[in-house]
Amino acid sequence: MPDAPAPLLVFATPRLLALKAAWLDRLGGERALGPETVEAYERDLRQFLQFLARYHGRPVETADMADLKPVDLRAFLAERRREGAGARSLNRNLSGVRSFVRHLEREGLASSAGTGAMRAPKVPKSLPRPLSVPDARLVTEEAGAMATEPWIAARNTAVLTLLYGCGLRIGEALALPGDALADPKARSMRILGKGRKERLVPLLPAVLEAAAEYRRLVPFALSPEEPLFRGARGGPLRPQIVQAEMQRLRGLLGLPDSATPHALRHSFATHLLARGGDLRAIQDLLGHASLSTTQGYTAVDAARLVGVYDSAHPRARRAARGS
Known part of the structure; x- marks a missing residue:
């Protein structure tokens, strides 16, 4: 060429x-x-x-x-x-x-x-690729394993726990002000998402604990005018740093390339749906403007159920053996 x-x-x-x-x-x-x-x-x-x-x-x-x-x-x-x-x-x-x-x-x-008048090229539909529940837990538990300083380990743990625990986009997490997640008794947090659309997300104890440990160790002053999550030199933490940390973590844990920071958001939605979460409630938690976007997760869950059926149902096993 x-x-x-x-x-x-x-x-x-x-x-x-x-x-x-x-x-x-x-x-x-x-x-x-x-x-x-x-x-x-x-x-x-x-x-x-x-x-x-x-x-x-x-x-x-x-x-x-x-x-x-x-x-x-x-x-x-x-x-x-x-x-x-x-x-x-x-x-x-x-x-x-x-x-x-x-x-x-x-x-x-x-x-x-x-x-x-110009028609856009057709994009093949692809399903979100969430992590399994054990792998998502493993990521949040080992998020700080590759860090060289305790406060950076705590930061990585807090960011990835926030993505999985609250279903945030990485940009939403990194835009949080310095006074966010400061109240250990808080049960929810307001997030300003795409198009300035505001939503309320619940805060799990694991998210608050990870944030508290990061706030305890971070060597920089956390004022409301500055971002909560900081880079090694004190500036705003960039998405590329989080993505690079996740890449290193994938290598350590033997996870596939699809295990990205954004996959934790997919995992949040898919795991809620698998445990009986209401689709419209998940739409609100994710900040999706359209329900059709959230409905993509039903296809993921359906694919999971088919996989369970194929591996567990006696008739399915016999069919697989060609009987």
């Missing part, structure tokens, strides 16, 4: 770059998207603008975005596919471009008709 042409050093006009910056500010402010999501949108739009700049042989202008047609987007997605991007990445690329064009439309500078 030939190498893709090098992107132009200047791929958009100053006017368009200023509009791009305003769009990113809106995503992080008014729409309350997390830093990682905003970064992904920026990268997706930048890739598209670099593609258009190569096509035109000049920096992209606002008028070029106003005149976008489905054929332009198809050409971009075809190039990304040749570079090895999968259907999920292509959908995200398309979503970023559409969001920016809608921003231009609000400013009276473009119409979203062209991008709206």
Whole structure:
């Protein structure tokens, strides 16, 4: 496969770059998207603008975005596919471009008709991949095993226990202020999730105990104006650090690659459902806007039940032997 042409050093006009910056500010402010999501949108739009700049042989202008047609987007997605991007990445690329064009439309500078007419690539449906109950327990019990300092071990334990015990997204856990989880008698906590949607999550004793141990050992002052969870030098703990710690823990415990921090959130939902949890209550606990998103966990539980049937039912065992 030939190498893709090098992107132009200047791929958009100053006017368009200023509009791009305003769009990113809106995503992080008014729409309350997390830093990682905003970064992904920026990268997706930048890739598209670099593609258009190569096509035109000049920096992209606002008028070029106003005149976008489905054929332009198809050409971009075809190039990304040749570079090895999968259907999920292509959908995200398309979503970023559409969001920016809608921003231009609000400013009276473009119409979203062209991008709206473009059909997104089909993404194969995949079930969430939770950990088993024993593995989820093991992760929270051994979360600090790879840390070099006691307070970092306590921090890792508190974060992963929070993800599994409360079903939080990693960004929600890392956004908690320094005065969070300070009351050992608290039974619930308010979480501000995606789109500034607020929800109430219960606090298990294990979560409070892990948080109390972290608060006792952390060497930095925990004020309400600063984040609760800190990096080794005192700055905000970044998601990449938690993901790296989980990767090391997977190696130690012999867990599959699917055992990620986000898998603990899946495990929270799946294990509640398996023990008779109400689907709408789980939707509220997870902060899902749509029940259809939560219903994915019913398929996971159904798959588990089929597995139990296949391994335990006498008729199923005889069928497996071909009798």
